[in-house]
Amino acid sequence: MMTLVYLMINGLQIGSIYSLVALGYSMVYGIVKLVNFAHGDVIMVGAYTTWYLVSRFSVPAWIAALVSVAVCSVLGMLIEKIAYKPLRKSGRLSLLVTAIGVSLLLQNAMQLLFSANPRMFTNIFTGTMTIGERQFSNATAATIAVSVVIMAGLTLLVKKTKIGKAMRTVSEDNETAQLMGINVNHTISFTFALGSGLAAVGAVFYCCSYSQIQPTMGSMLGLKAFVAAVLGGIGSLPGAMTGGLCIGIAESLTKGYVSSQLTDAVVFGILIVVLLVKPSGIFGRPHNEKV
Amino acid sequence: MTPILDISHLGIKFGGLQALDDFNLQVQNREILGLIGPNGAGKTTVFNLLTNVYQPSKGKIQLTGENIVGKTTHEVTRHGIARTFQNIRLFKSLSVLDNVKIGLHNSMSYSLFSSCLRLPSYWKEEAAAAKFGGELLAVFDMERLADVPAGSLPYGAQRRLEIVRALATNPKVLLLDEPAAGMNPSETAELMRTIHDVRDKFDVAIILIEHDMSLVMGMCERILVLNYGLVIAQGTPDEIRNDPVVIEAYLGQQEEEKEKIE
Amino acid sequence: MTTRPNVPFRYALNAAAAAGLYIVLMILIRAKVLNRYQALMLIPIGFNIILAVSLNLSAGFLGQLPLGHAGFMSVGAYTAALFSMSVSLPTNLELPLALVLGGLMAAVFGVLIGLPALRLKGDYLAILTLGFGEIIRVIILNLKFTGGAYGLKGIGRQTTVTWVYIFVLITLFILNTLIKSRHGRAILSIREDEIAAEASGIPTTYYKVLAFSISAGFAGVAGGLYAHYLSILDPSSFGFMKSAEILVIVVLGGLGSIFGSVVSATVLTILPELLRGFAEYRMVIYSLLLVAVMIFKPSGLCGRYEFSLGDTLDDFFTLLRGKLKKQEPVARKPATPEPAAPEPAKGK
Numbered sequence: 001m002m003t004l005v006y007l008m009i010n011g012l013q014i015g016s017i018y019s020l021v022a023l024g025y026s027m028v029y030g031i032v033k034l035v036n037f038a039h040g041d042v043i044m045v046g047a048y049t050t051w052y053l054v055s056r057f058s059v060p061a062w063i064a065a066l067v068s069v070a071v072c073s074v075l076g077m078l079i080e081k082i083a084y085k086p087l088r089k090s091g092r093l094s095l096l097v098t099a100i101g102v103s104l105l106l107q108n109a110m111q112l113l114f115s116a117n118p119r120m121f122t123n124i125f126t127g128t129m130t131i132g133e134r135q136f137s138n139a140t141a142a143t144i145a146v147s148v149v150i151m152a153g154l155t156l157l158v159k160k161t162k163i164g165k166a167m168r169t170v171s172e173d174n175e176t177a178q179l180m181g182i183n184v185n186h187t188i189s190f191t192f193a194l195g196s197g198l199a200a201v202g203a204v205f206y207c208c209s210y211s212q213i214q215p216t217m218g219s220m221l222g223l224k225a226f227v228a229a230v231l232g233g234i235g236s237l238p239g240a241m242t243g244g245l246c247i248g249i250a251e252s253l254t255k256g257y258v259s260s261q262l263t264d265a266v267v268f269g270i271l272i273v274v275l276l277v278k279p280s281g282i283f284g285r286p287h288n289e290k291v
Numbered sequence: 292m293t294p295i296l297d298i299s300h301l302g303i304k305f306g307g308l309q310a311l312d313d314f315n316l317q318v319q320n321r322e323i324l325g326l327i328g329p330n331g332a333g334k335t336t337v338f339n340l341l342t343n344v345y346q347p348s349k350g351k352i353q354l355t356g357e358n359i360v361g362k363t364t365h366e367v368t369r370h371g372i373a374r375t376f377q378n379i380r381l382f383k384s385l386s387v388l389d390n391v392k393i394g395l396h397n398s399m400s401y402s403l404f405s406s407c408l409r410l411p412s413y414w415k416e417e418a419a420a421a422k423f424g425g426e427l428l429a430v431f432d433m434e435r436l437a438d439v440p441a442g443s444l445p446y447g448a449q450r451r452l453e454i455v456r457a458l459a460t461n462p463k464v465l466l467l468d469e470p471a472a473g474m475n476p477s478e479t480a481e482l483m484r485t486i487h488d489v490r491d492k493f494d495v496a497i498i499l500i501e502h503d504m505s506l507v508m509g510m511c512e513r514i515l516v517l518n519y520g521l522v523i524a525q526g527t528p529d530e531i532r533n534d535p536v537v538i539e540a541y542l543g544q545q546e547e548e549k550e551k552i553e
Numbered sequence: 554m555t556t557r558p559n560v561p562f563r564y565a566l567n568a569a570a571a572a573g574l575y576i577v578l579m580i581l582i583r584a585k586v587l588n589r590y591q592a593l594m595l596i597p598i599g600f601n602i603i604l605a606v607s608l609n610l611s612a613g614f615l616g617q618l619p620l621g622h623a624g625f626m627s628v629g630a631y632t633a634a635l636f637s638m639s640v641s642l643p644t645n646l647e648l649p650l651a652l653v654l655g656g657l658m659a660a661v662f663g664v665l666i667g668l669p670a671l672r673l674k675g676d677y678l679a680i681l682t683l684g685f686g687e688i689i690r691v692i693i694l695n696l697k698f699t700g701g702a703y704g705l706k707g708i709g710r711q712t713t714v715t716w717v718y719i720f721v722l723i724t725l726f727i728l729n730t731l732i733k734s735r736h737g738r739a740i741l742s743i744r745e746d747e748i749a750a751e752a753s754g755i756p757t758t759y760y761k762v763l764a765f766s767i768s769a770g771f772a773g774v775a776g777g778l779y780a781h782y783l784s785i786l787d788p789s790s791f792g793f794m795k796s797a798e799i800l801v802i803v804v805l806g807g808l809g810s811i812f813g814s815v816v817s818a819t820v821l822t823i824l825p826e827l828l829r830g831f832a833e834y835r836m837v838i839y840s841l842l843l844v845a846v847m848i849f850k851p852s853g854l855c856g857r858y859e860f861s862l863g864d865t866l867d868d869f870f871t872l873l874r875g876k877l878k879k880q881e882p883v884a885r886k887p888a889t890p891e892p893a894a895p896e897p898a899k900g901k
Contacts, residue, residue, distance in 0.1 A: 035676040086848045092675050093618055094851045097804050100620075100797055101843035108836040219793065223687075226680065265691040268684035275681050276669050342752060368754035376752075382745035384857070385738075392735070393742045397754045399735045403763075406734030407727045413734060414560075420735075460754045 002132050007256040008249060009131065013140045013209060015248020016147035020202035021225035022232070022240035023154065024076075024195030030171035030235035031191045033092065037099035038079055039199060040222015041106035046072045046200030047213045048110060051121050061124040069200040076196025077189050085185075103219070110215040118214040121207040139208040150201065151241050154194075158237060167191055171235065220264070224251075227271040233284025242282060293356070295320050295496060296372075296464050301340060301350030310336050311520045314350070318464060318496045323486070325511035326500045327531075329540065332517040334500045335377060338466050342374055343367050355463065369397050371463035375453040375470065377500075383442030387433060387452060390441050391424040394459025398423075427455050430492065431485065447478050451485065458493055465489070467499040471506050479503060483510050508532065516540065563863040570862055575718055582714070592714060596782050598822045599717030600775040603724045605802040605814040607771030610728060612800070613809035613857075614737070615764040616744030617671065618679045621686025622772050623795035627788065628662050628689060629655035629773020630780040631699055634708045637781065648711045652720065652777040659773025662689075663766030671761040686796060693788045704787040705780075712782040720778065724771050728811060731767070740764045744809075801843050807853030812860040817853075 021043060028036045049068035053059040059067070083102050087095050125138040158164035166187045169177040178184050206221065207213055228247040232239025247267060254266045274281060294317035301314040311333040318324060326334050339345045341352060343364050352359050359367050373394075382390050399420055401412040428434045431451050436444065441452055450470060457465055470486070471479045483506055490497055501507045507514060508528040516524040516531060518540045524531060531537055582592045608622045633655030637647050670681045693699045700706070731737050739760045742750035751757050780786055806817030825835045846853060 035680060083844055083848065087851070090851055093612075093616070093808075094847050096618060096676055096679060097800065098844055098847040100800065101840050101847060104797060104801075104836060104840035105844065108840060112833060112837060223683070227684075230677075230680070261695055262691065265688050268688050271684045272669070272681060272688075275673055275677055279673060279677060344748070363756075364751040365754050365756045368752060374752055376749065380746045380749035380752075382742050382749065385741060385745060389738055389741075393738050393750070393755065394753045396735055396739055401735070403731075403734075403736055406736055407730050409730055417734075456753060 002134075003256065005132065006134050007252045009136065009140065011249030011252030012245060013143050013248070014251060015245035016143050017202045017206050017209075017221075017244075018225045018228045018247050019241045019244025020147055020150065020198045020205075021222065022228040022244045023151075023237060024199050025222075025226050025229040026232070026234055026237060026240040027167070027191050027195050029229070031167060031188055032084065032088065032095075034084065034095045034099060035226065036195075037096070037222070038102040038106060039195065040218035040220075040225070041103050041110075042072050042076055042079075042196045042218070043199045043203040043206070043221055044110060044213070044215060044218035045075055045106060046196075046203035047121070047207050047217065048114065048119075049200075050204055050207065051119055051213055054122070055119075065124070065201075065204045068204065069197045072196040072200035072203075073193040076192040076199075080189060080192040085188075107215050107218070114215070116215060118212045121211050121213050123208045123211065124204070125208055137209065139205065143205040143209070146201070146205070150198065151237075154198075155237060163187070163190055224267050227267055229281075230271060231274050231281055233281030236281070236283040239281055239283035294318055295355050296341075297351075297353040298341075299351050299353075301337075301347050301352065303336065303340060303345055303347050309520050311340065311517075314522060316515065318498065320463075320496055321490055321494060322513065323490060323497045323499070323511050325507040325514040326498060326517065327502070327504075327507055327514060328517035328523075333520040334517055335468060336520075337517075338374055338468055338498075338500065341367070341372055341464075341466060368460050368462075371461070372466065373457035373460045373462035373464075374466035375450070375457055375468055377468040377472065379449050379453055381441040381449055381452060381456070384440055386438050387428065387441050387444070388421070388424050388437040390452060390456050391427055391459050392420050394456040395420045395424060398459075398461065424459065427459060430488070431455055446473060447482075450474075450482075454485070454489065458489065458495075462495055465493075465495045465497045467497060467501075469500055469502065471501055471503045476505075479506055482506070486510060566863055566866070571722055575715075578714065578718070594823065594826060595714045596712055596717050596778070598819050599714075599721045600778040600782070601799075601802065601818040601822050602721050602815050603771055603775040603778070604799045605806065605818040606724055606728055606811055607768045607775070608799050609803050609806075609808065609811060609814045610731075610740075610771075611765050611768040612803055613807070613814075614732060614744060615740050615761060615768075617761065617765070618675070618800075619670075619682040619765070619768070620679045620793065620796050620800070621666070621682035621684075621689070622768075622799050623791040623793070624682075624686030624689040625659045625662060625769035625772040626776035626779065626795070627693060627786075627791035628769075629659040629776030630786055630791075631655075631693060631705065631776075632658040632773070633777030634705055634780040634786055635698065637709055637711065638705075638707065644709070644711050647709075648716055648781060651781070652774050655777035655780075656770045656774040659776065660766045660770030662773075663769025664762055667762040667765035667769075671758065671765060683793060683796070686791075686793065690788050690791055693791075699788070700786075702788065704785055706785050708780050708784045708786065710781060710784045712778050717778055720774060724774070725811065725815070728767075728771075732811075736760070736763070798839075801839050804843060804853055805846055807855035807857060809857040810853065810855040810859060812858060813853055813855030816855065 021039065024039050025036060028034060028039070046068045049071045050064045053064035053067060054061055079102055083098050084095060087098055123137065123139055125142045127138045128135045129138060129141065130136075158167060166177070166182045167190070169180065169182055170184055170187045174184060224247060225244065228243035229240045230243070231246055232241065232243025247270065250270060251263045251267060254263045258266075296316070296318040298314060298316040302312045303310050314337065326337060328334055336345070340347050343359070343362055347360060350360070354370050354372060357370065359370055359372075362370070382393060385393075399416045401410070401416050404410075405412045425434055425437060428437060431454070433448065433451065433455065436448065441449065444452060454467070454470070467486070471482055474482060486497060486499070487510065489495065499507075499511070511528060514525065514528055514531045515522055516534075516537050523540060524534045524537045526534070578595065581587045604622065604626065608619070612618050633651035636654050637651040640647065642650070666682065666685045670678055670685065673681055694702055732740070739750070739755045742753065742755055743757050743760060747757055802817050802821050803814055805821065806813030806815070821839075825832065828835070831838070
């Protein structure tokens with residue numbers, strides 16, 4: 001019984017990270033209808049930035065984390081401006097291919113800069129705490145707590161602020177929003193910045209619990225977070241949060257009770273079942289093409 | 292005379308909205324029938340139900356005595372209901388002739404095997420399809436355009452091509468969804484002649500949805516008026532023109548709009 | 554309407570060209586103009602062409618973007634390898650049998666995955682096939698008879714330039730004839746407008762699954778060639794990166810252009826070898842190219858252009874004849890003025 005509790009706690013921890021990343025996917029998808037393949041690699045850039053600042057310049061960890069959030073936000077905005085914006089009018093297929101291109105570019109550029117070898121990342125949150133008979137790193141508590149705060153903040157931002165309202169309007173209908181005097185370009189840039197910033201936060205927490213970073217780390221993490229976004233209903237913020245936690249728990253339970261080799265298969269299995277049974281996910285709205 | 296299309300008690304609900312209720316209609320061969328009504332009255336829904344894009348919540352659709360509810364769209368097409376779309380849907384980057392040939396898909400029968408090995412059946416049926424497709428296009432004065440990409444045709448020609456493609460499937464009933472939308476009066480007049488020609492040459496019944504009253508009143512033998520998913524009147528153009536219920540449905544709506552403006 | 558070309562002549566022409574190219578390649582190899590290493594390069598070029606052209610069928614002609622092509626390739630590779638390792642037939646029988654078997658198995662997987670996946674569209678389909686591709690990889694990694702993470706070793710090196718050449722020709726021929734048939738038009742109509750295709754009587758689900766599984770089948774054949782070329786299989790080489798690499802080839806060549814895929818597969822296989830010093834920059838350059846092409850020429854380098862030897866020769870001769878006609882009057886003006894006689898003369 002206690003094993004289950006421990007597994008659940010681990011699941012919540014990794015699930016919170018997935019949620020943070022999934023939010024980025026969901027917001028971007030909601031607003032430009034694009035599966036931003038490069039999102040996973042923005043996480044990787046965030047991880048490398050933090051690692052570089054801490055290990056080479058001995059910058060205090062929390063400053064490094066903030067800098068990497070800023071770097072990722074700018075990177076997200078730049079990617080949108082340079083690669084996606086010229087293609088906004090062309091087909092979804094072209095956008096998707098471009099996103100894959102950006103993803104490959106980030107991975108390989110990072111490989112050139114820092115080689116493909118994994119780097120060690122020291123945990124920022126030192127110390128442990130005991131729950132029951134088992135010890136958990138403080139990172140676990142920090143991850144869950146910070147994620148809850150961020151999600152609450154984000155919900156308020158989207159619900160209450162002017163820019164939040166603009167985001168919701170643009171995702172509802174891009175052209176009408178423009179007619180209503182909303183600056184669509186700013187809103188899209190802001191969304192990319194926000195999503196990428198969240199990814200950077202996720203990256204820092206991810207590194208604290210997995211301690212290893214490498215240029216390809218983003219693709220699997222990103223894919224799983226995407227699965228989480230789909231599970232919750234892509235385009236829906238509470239969906240991304242719930243989806244992330246579900247995937248985290250499912251993964252942790254598979255590791256604990258079945259086999260750690262099969263976690264990836266289970267996650268993609270969930271994706272397939274969701275897409276076949278209810279493609280709109282838990283919170284999503286079904287979308288039909290008008291004839 | 293038995294009707295070729297017999298629709299009884301057809302209805303569909305979207306969520307809580309009854310988009311169409313208790314829709315009954317018998318269509319005779321070679322009849323031209325109009326379906327009119329204010330926006331959102333459920334006209335296109337009727338077409339979507341007839342071609343099984345939506346499954347009805349209740350009711351029966353019989354085409355030459357056979358129930359077609361529950362079949363897929365392409366099966367319905369093969370049984371003899373073809374349609375055009377309100378917002379033109381052509382295979383834009385394919386040639387005009389290829390668009391027609393796709394309509395002829397089910398009139399050819401050579402297998403995948405013979406197409407990959409180019410067996411005689413391939414050559415024979417492809418040649419026949421090219422010839423027949425060319426003849427169909429000639430009926431609409433479009434044979435010169437056979438090799439042009441469909442997307443680069445002018446608007447009116449695109450609408451005509453959609454009709455040709457529908458006719459290529461050899462339908463018994465042809466559904467035209469707002470064929471005159473976006474046309475000027477002279478184009479509309481030409482379209483009316485075309486529709487008459489189609490009925491005479493191809494022996495089909497035609498149901499058309501249209502907002503252009505000159506077209507509907509000028510060529511339909513019978514008219515059905517829908518409002519809020521219900522048939523509120525049916526009859527000859529003269530009967531419809533003088534029906535108080537219809538006048539109210541149309542004029543009443545105008546009055547409301549006036550109030551809104553004021 | 555265009556006049557119908559002389560069909561038997563066209564076939565003879567293309568067959569002669571294919572045979573001619575083969576003979577030239579063989580002479581180059583025998584005469585050591587191409588060294589052993591360069592001759593071996595022809596093999597990866599060949600299976601990359603098959604991979605690209607087959608992916609183009611579903612991405613460019615059907616208009617559905619699958620991201621799990623490497624998964625189908627691995628199914629074919631392992632099937633073919635396991636078959637040839639368990640039987641001992643003459644090489645010239647064993648390899649084609651293994652390849653056909655690998656292709657069939659991959660096509661079966663194509664149907665199994667296509668049936669559920671193709672109910673979805675666009676991005677969702679892409680992600681779902683990506684998921685399936687990853688699952689295939691994880692399963693191969695965890696199976697005993699595939700050698701798991703250690704991979705499969707000791708596969709006979711049976712892939713020769715000749716076999717690759719034959720299978721590339723078969724692939725190109727079948728896909729070409731398929732596209733230009735009623736079945737091919739049905740596939741194209743789905744790319745153009747699925748709702749209209751269905752309303753025109755095309756059983757869209759059938760054709761989607763068909764195109765998808767044919768595409769998977771040829772990826773399987775390419776996998777078989779790959780297995781018997783490297784003689785060792787490692788599940789990690791069939792990940793998402795491999796699928797993405799094939800996609801790069803197809804997109805650069807042009808979605809919907811078989812010719813484009815052939816050119817692009819050839820160039821992108823040779824290029825990294827020419828630029829050996831730049832090996833580490835290869836993928837960076839690839840990805841930059843991919844993004845740049847999407848932004849500046851989204852239709853790829855060849856768009857939807859298809860090369861036809863017959864048409865090209867026809868055009869060439871028409872051009873030549875036109876040139877000759879123009880020159881004729883100059884040369885023989887005093888003797889026969891008729892060809893140069895201007896039109897209005899008749900009016901008078």
